[in-house]
Amino acid sequence: MAQVCLLGEPGSELRYELLSRETAREALSTYDLREPYANSLALDTVSIGAAVSLLNDLNWYLVRFARTALVQADSVSETEWLSRDLATAVRDGDVDPAETGEYLKVYGVEDGRPEDPAFVEREGDWTPDRGGYDEVLVVRVTEAEFEA
Incomplete structure (x- = not known):
């Protein structure tokens, strides 16, 4: 099982932008959509491969309307x-x-609302400090993304 979470760009309404376009609406039609964060869209897929495939199908829209695309795989x-x-x-x-x-x-x-992210290099059993936030969203990234 895997989940996809799309965080929308500030100034756009992600759900509206995706569901108002036929190709994106059809790609998302078989999923139960939810909004775990403000201006986000999340759904469950059967595998990490299905999650990545869906993101590839939605790429044109993601480039324009999503701040980032995340995948959570158990x-x-x-x-x-x-x-x-x-x-x-x-x-x-x-x-x-x-x-x-x-x-x-x-x-x-x-x-x-997810705020602007900070990049952190984990050493040992580090767990994020909430730092006064309601919650913390931790995203693992590639070394190239980290260094960019």
């Missing part, structure tokens, strides 16, 4: 998300899932 972590690039690398077998927790992008979530 086979990698039950609590942390993967960036789209890292999920693709795991799916393709280029990265071992056990070796994905070093580079992180951490969002503080306030009033249901």
